[in-house]
Amino acid sequence: SLTTINSAQENKYFWRSAVSNNVLDDLHIGAYQSVGGRWKWIDDDSIATYENFAAGFPLPGGGQCTGMLTESSSAKWTNEDCDNQKLPFICRRIGVSSLHPDCPSEAPKEGNDILAPGFP
Template identity: 70%
Template sequence: KKCSDDFGSLATINSAQENKFFWRSAVSQNIVDDIHIGVYQSSEDGSWKWIDDNKNVTGYDNFVGAFPIHGGGKCVGMLTESSNAQWTNEDCD
């Protein structure tokens, strides 16, 4: 299901403060599943891009150390079970 079906959109996160805000919001609502954020893997060159402007992820990121996980998918989710709120690649569904 697309976020737009519920009149929403995927978050773009530009700082550690924004990342922590989204993580705290999820935890306060008892969301235990990973949260998809607005990063995807480009089919053209394999780079990771923000969905809102199609620019490469540069500057702030919070990817896990072994990113991307081989076979992990072409979208990115925030790990809600960790207070580090790290990001990892996941299936887009």
């Protein structure tokens, strides 16, 4: 699903990810304007408790989807017409762990051997 952003730190992380992949204009994120006018996240319909809209946004009638401006490190948001504005997007992968299940959960002690899982 499109990404949710719940803090300034996450906003900066997704901005860096976009810029490092040469997305230098706008991109879609997962916030949308609900029928009642509240901004919610598309993945679970929760109310967006963190917002980073640019000055003057969201524009009335400007669209019910949200775009992140990537040309500035402030990574401000705008409302976009997602049916007519085809933009790159960022998705969130859920349940992905970068740790191998055989890796120890604590740091090795001095003098102990360090073994890689699956390595003879």
